[in-house]
Amino acid sequence: AQSVTQLGSHVSVSEGALVLLRCNYSSSVPPYLFWYVQYPNQGLQLLLKYTSAATLVKGINGFEAEFKKSETSFHLTKPSAHMSDAAEYFCAPWGKSTFGDGTTLTVKP
Amino acid sequence: NAGVTQTPKFQVLKTGQSMTLQCAQDMNHEYMSWYRQDPGMGLRLIHYSVGAGITDQGEVPNGYNVSRSTTEDFPLRLLSAAPSQTSVYFCASSYVVAPQETQYFGPGTRLLVL
Numbered sequence: 001a002q003s004v005t006q007l008g009s010h011v012s013v014s015e016g017a018l019v020l021l022r023c024n025y026s027s028s029v030p031p032y033l034f035w036y037v038q039y040p041n042q043g044l045q046l047l048l049k050y051t052s053a054a055t056l057v058k059g060i061n062g063f064e065a066e067f068k069k070s071e072t073s074f075h076l077t078k079p080s081a082h083m084s085d086a087a088e089y090f091c092a093p094w095g096k097s098t099f100g101d102g103t104t105l106t107v108k109p
Numbered sequence: 110n111a112g113v114t115q116t117p118k119f120q121v122l123k124t125g126q127s128m129t130l131q132c133a134q135d136m137n138h139e140y141m142s143w144y145r146q147d148p149g150m151g152l153r154l155i156h157y158s159v160g161a162g163i164t165d166q167g168e169v170p171n172g173y174n175v176s177r178s179t180t181e182d183f184p185l186r187l188l189s190a191a192p193s194q195t196s197v198y199f200c201a202s203s204y205v206v207a208p209q210e211t212q213y214f215g216p217g218t219r220l221l222v223l
Binding site: 006009032034036041042043044046049051090092094098099100101102 | 113144149150151152153154167168199201207209210211212214215216217
């Protein structure tokens with residue numbers, strides 16, 4: 001069974017709208033979680049990571065994620081979408097683990 | 110630093126052919142790994158290595174071999190390619206396998222097996 005689950009393979013928002021990408025983790029997963037972004041025809045790069053220091057994690061490009069143990073969630077948010085945010089986003093546990101299936105974000109003008 | 114490099118960028122093989130996907134990093138990272146990315150299936154771990162001379166299997170190791178003779182290089186070998194191995198392959202590395210460690214990814218190799 002996969003240790004993280006991303007809800008929604010495709011998310012579409014208008015430019016300037018809130019971005020919410022969902023990730024839930026298995027309770028058996030150690031609480032260290034990452035969000036990566038993949039732009040077209042490129043490798044993955046780190047957006048942000050949770051390593052238990054603080055439940056609200058701020059990343060690059062205005063993204064942030066909140067670790068909620070009670071909900072076993074680590075959802076990624078951005079207050080205002082930009083066209084350049086269009087990409088595929090992956091939630092991943094640490095270490096030798098398989099990533100989530102990914103969520104493709106489309107931003108409409 | 111060049112980071113994580115992968116060659117080739119694109120390759121077409123016929124069923125039964127063999128080839129090696131190259132991966133190198135110049136960050137002195139101990140941990141290296143190979144993933145394959147298929148539509149709707151995210152990234153799946155093929156093999157990984159926690160240091161020179163040490164390799165282990167990931168989630169989908171069948172049909173692939175790896176070796177780690179140096180810290181820098183981690184080649185992935187397909188001994189007899191099959192159409193099911195058509196995919197995009199990513200190599201990644203991190204300093205160590207620890208919860209706070211970020212993985213750095215190469216640009217990927219697109220493989221088509223006919």
